Amino acid sequence: MTHRFVFPTLALALLLAGCTSLPAIDPAALPATPAAFKETDPRWTAIAPAEAQPRGEWWKAFADARLAELVERAGRDNASVQVAAARLAQARALLRDAQASQSPQIGLNAGALRQAEPGAGGRGATLVSAGAALSYEVDLFGRLSRASEAASLDARSREALLQSTRLLVQADVAQTYLALRAIDTERAIVGDTVEAYRNTLRLTERRVQAGDIAELDAARARSDLASTEAEAFALERQRAQLEHALAVLVGEPASGFSVAVAADTPPLPQVPAGVPSTVLARRPDVAAAMSQLQAARARVGVAQAAWFPNLSLTATGGVASPEVSDLFKWSARTWGIGALMSLPLLDGGRREAGVQSARADFDAALASYREQVLVAFKDVEDELAALRLLEDQSQAQARAVDSAARATALSASRYRNGLVSQLELLDAQRSELRNRRQAVQVKAAQQQATVGLIRALGGGWS
Known part of the structure; x- marks a missing residue:
């Protein structure tokens, strides 16, 4: 009697197993892949994920030993990297647990x-x-193998997220350090500007005392001097905050961390023309989203196997x-x-609810993957557009600096020959300093955009 019941049940279960299938990933639900990025030449194209490709030490392109040291320290001691590494170890342990279920x-x-x-x-x-x-x-119906597959994809996703965290921390260190260096250069220029305003004020006060000009001119000079001194204090505050942020990134208390002042900024790396399109495929966050999507798909199979x-x-x-x-x-x-x-017969709808929940997770993972791909393309386009426009702005600003420097030189020559007053010379010097400061700010923005592009591409372009 028992045999007559069990074998038809088993045959029916096998038949049902053949009728079930995992949900397909609809290509129409994914974003269309453009043939090339809008902001560069057609050789920039999108291809299949390749997050395992090496990224190299991209930060060395800035040729700054202190930056390289900080990036390496952050990779070792940063708390976010350590948390991501622990999550990866946890995912690998869960994978071993799932694989153990398939063994005697x-x-x-x-x-x-x-x-x-x-x-x-x-x-x-x-x-x-x-x-x-x-x-x-x-494992008649693949429940254990699919659970193991899902755990393996989870571990792969965690590995990609660890790569993403490392890249994020590296980029944060580079951007914070470069911003601090730009502020050091800007502070030096603002210091020169303050001295120029002081000279202007001293000259103006002497002319007021001599009765050549009104007190109003002296009041304006004092205002300009005080305003520039306030800007210098603001830069001091910004530098302190950036230094403290670097301390957190490298895993040290802010109270005992410092970066020596340096007036020069690291050179700006040039993005080479015709960078191969494979670099975009290394974005670890996109790879993690794809692994999560595949894991959600495998878990649909695990939920379906509960019926057998x-x-x-x-x-x-x-x-x-x-x-x-x-x-x-x-x-x-x-x-x-x-x-x-x-084989459960009546469960109040629990198994059906499990399948519906797994399918909902799959739909959510599909939407998340689509969004991650769209964000990846947006990030690259943003930084490419920023670099293109900043290059134009840098060239225009360089012309402004050259013209201001020429005006200062001409004013100095005319002043030595007694053709203009010292006040006109000081005005020309202040104009030159103002343009030099704006040039430093443009270069800082170029450095930030370069690091942003490196991060958007998944780490470097070599």
């Missing part, structure tokens, strides 16, 4: 049982036993005896072999 389970057991013998008037008897047990769940029977094989062997002295005699041997198939 072997255990040893020993025990002693004191119980009343049936029909003996309540007289007690002792049974001593020792043995081994083996169990193995047959579980088949477990067991085997036991050992010895049992009422006397410890007889425990290891041949006559005390005992063994057993069994198979257990279980």
Whole structure:
């Protein structure tokens, strides 16, 4: 009777298993891949993910030893990187746990049982036993293999997220350090500007005392001087905040961390023409989103497998005896072999809810992947556009600096020949300093955009 029930049930389960399938990833739900980036030449194209490609030490393109040291320290001591590494170790442990479910389970057991013998008037008897047990769940419908696949994809996603965290921290260190260096250069220019305003004020006050000009001119000069001194204090505050941010990034207390002042800024790396399109495929956040999508797809299969029977094989062997002295005699041997198939019939809709939940997770992962790809293209286009426009702005600003420097030189020559007043010379010097400061700010923006492009491309372009 039992055999007549089990085998038709198994045949029906196998038939149902053949009718189920994992959800397909609809290409129409994914963003269209452009043939090339709008902001560069057609050789910039999008291809399949390649997050395992090496990125190299891209920060060395800035040729700054202090920057290289800070990036390396952050990669070792940054708290966010350490958290991501721990999450990866956790995901790999869960993968090993899922893989262990597909292996036979072997255990040893020993025990002693004191119980009343049936029909003996309540007289007690002792049974001593020792043995081994083996169990193995047959993965008939792929539930265990799909769970292992999902865990493997989770681990791959965590590995990509660790790469993403490292890249984010590296970029943050580079951008913060370069901003600090730009402020150092700007502070030096503002200091020169303050000195020029002081000279202007001294000259103006002498002319007021001589009755050549009105007190209004002196008041304006004092205002200009005070305003520039306030800008110098603001730059001091910004530098302190950037230094403290660097301390957090490299994993040190801000109270004991400092970066020496340097007036020069690192050189600006040039983005080479015709960079191969493969660099965009290394973005780890896109790779992580794809792995999460594939893991969600595999978990749909795990949820579907809950509708089918579980088949477990067991085997036991050992010895049992009422006397410890007889425990290891041949006559005390005992063994057993069994198979257990279980199939829930009524569960109040729990299995169907599990399948619906898994499909909803898959839909959410698909939408998340689509958004991540769109963001990746946006990031690259943003930084390419910024670099293109900043290059034009830098050239215009360089012309302004050259013209201002020429005006200062001409004013100095005219002043030596007695053709203009010292006040006109000081005005020309202030104009030159103002243009030089704006040139420093443009170069700082170019450096920030370059690091932003490196991050958008997944780390460098070599």
